[in-house]
Amino acid sequence: MRYEEIVHRCFRCGYCKLAGDYSDFNCPAYRKFMFETYSPGGRMWLIRAWLNGDIKNSERFQEILYSCATCANCVEHCVFTFSEDLVNIFIAAREELVSTGIIPPPVRDYFKNISISGNPYKEPAEKRGQWAEGSLVEEYKDQEYLFYIGDVGSYDERGKKIAKAVGNLLIKAGLSIGILANKEMCDGNEVKVLGEAGLFEYLAEGNISLFKEKGIKKIITLDPHSFNAFKNDYPEFGGVFEVYHYTQIMAPLMESGKVPLKDLTLRVTYHDPCYLGRHNGEYDAPRRILQSIPGIDFIEMEQSRDNAFCCGGGGGNFFTDILGGGEESPNRIRVKQSLQTGASIIAVACPQCAKMLDDAVKVEELEDKVEVLDIAEIVGRAMA
Ligand code: SF4
Numbered sequence: 349m350r351y352e353e354i355v356h357r358c359f360r361c362g363y364c365k366l367a368g369d370y371s372d373f374n375c376p377a378y379r380k381f382m383f384e385t386y387s388p389g390g391r392m393w394l395i396r397a398w399l400n401g402d403i404k405n406s407e408r409f410q411e412i413l414y415s416c417a418t419c420a421n422c423v424e425h426c427v428f429t430f431s432e433d434l435v436n437i438f439i440a441a442r443e444e445l446v447s448t449g450i451i452p453p454p455v456r457d458y459f460k461n462i463s464i465s466g467n468p469y470k471e472p473a474e475k476r477g478q479w480a481e482g483s484l485v486e487e488y489k490d491q492e493y494l495f496y497i498g499d500v501g502s503y504d505e506r507g508k509k510i511a512k513a514v515g516n517l518l519i520k521a522g523l524s525i526g527i528l529a530n531k532e533m534c535d536g537n538e539v540k541v542l543g544e545a546g547l548f549e550y551l552a553e554g555n556i557s558l559f560k561e562k563g564i565k566k567i568i569t570l571d572p573h574s575f576n577a578f579k580n581d582y583p584e585f586g587g588v589f590e591v592y593h594y595t596q597i598m599a600p601l602m603e604s605g606k607v608p609l610k611d612l613t614l615r616v617t618y619h620d621p622c623y624l625g626r627h628n629g630e631y632d633a634p635r636r637i638l639q640s641i642p643g644i645d646f647i648e649m650e651q652s653r654d655n656a657f658c659c660g661g662g663g664g665n666f667f668t669d670i671l672g673g674g675e676e677s678p679n680r681i682r683v684k685q686s687l688q689t690g691a692s693i694i695a696v697a698c699p700q701c702a703k704m705l706d707d708a709v710k711v712e713e714l715e716d717k718v719e720v721l722d723i724a725e726i727v728g729r730a731m732a
């Protein structure tokens with residue numbers, strides 16, 4: 349296994365499962381199960397035992413490996429020099445498990461659906477661009493930017509609304525964008541983190557040749573997960589593009605006053621998506637947009653920026669649900685953390701976070717207290 353030579357360096361000191369100020373547990377898998385083996389350090393020791401042949405592949409072992417949300421809190425807070433490889437080590441262990449062919453059924457089904465249908469929803473490709481009907485967004489011809497949507501924005505009902513809100517906002521701000529509609533392919537970020545390196549390579553190469561064939565040089569993504577794959581993984585396969593998350597393009601436009609807005613007297617907090625924040629260091633752009641809306645009272649959650657608590661959807665858990673629900677599920681904890689700010693809106697910048705937190709608001713029966721909205725939807729309200 350890749351990284352095998354560093355797995356033994358973990359001291360099991362446990363700093364990695366905490367927030368930066370040690371005030372709370374911040375590894376969503378540990379927080380949910382409260383067993384050391386689900387913590388980053390515990391997971392390291394479990395992988396070591398597996399590689400040494402001390403334990404065998406079992407359903408329990410698989411559950412522990414796949415309950416990691418790849419949120420990178422441990423990367424941020426492990427005090428040792430190998431810290432930046434922690435998530436890579438967990439992904440490498442999944443790759444090793446995938447190569448044995450004995451993996452959890454939801455993970456197997458995810459790979460199968462991507463291979464057969466091109467998306468996890470088992471929907472035909474013809475439906476991929478349907479979200480754009482009735483929006484201002486058109487198909488890509490020779491526009492300046494490709495607006496890349498991803499599977500959740502293309503097929504999930506909540507995701508489709510967010511895709512429309514972001515697309516309309518980008519056009520109203522004067523940007524030249526186009527979508528690939530039915531020709532868009534899965535970006536593969538979740539395929540990679542679930543451990544199917546071969547399928548990821550196939551998707552990356554397919555996307556790269558499609559982008560090159562269309563003459564695409566600049567990409568704006570809806571979803572931080574796609575942003576992460578294009579920015580950090582595609583260059584390895586020869587796909588070097590100018591890649592932006594939509595908040596990065598919108599922040600300076602909003603601050604310049606290019607988009608006329610009315611007052612919104614609302615208290616708003618913001619949930620950092622792990623694949624925009626910790627994985628890619630973008631904490632400011634979404635906040636700059638929110639703070640450019642007149643009347644908004646912006647308030648931070650106690651655990652924010654590099655200390656943000658993950659919604660639990662990362663690492664493929666949005667699709668496989670191996671981390672699972674229940675009172676201590678990360679999305680429910682995160683919604684309760686947001687309530688402490690007194691905000692009536694939880695702003696998000698990721699369709700996966702939106703859906704995870706929406707579900708938690710419903711289960712907690714908090715619909716009359718707090719609403720989950722993408723930043724583009726909040727801007728849309730201020731433009732109305
Ligand atoms: S991963 Fe790092 S912080 Fe976590 S237990 Fe191991 S050495 Fe300690």
Ligand code: SF4
Pocket residue numbers: 364365374375376377378386387388391415416417418419420421422423435
């Ligand atoms: S990446 Fe997140 S969920 Fe996974 S072990 Fe690290 S802190 Fe826990």
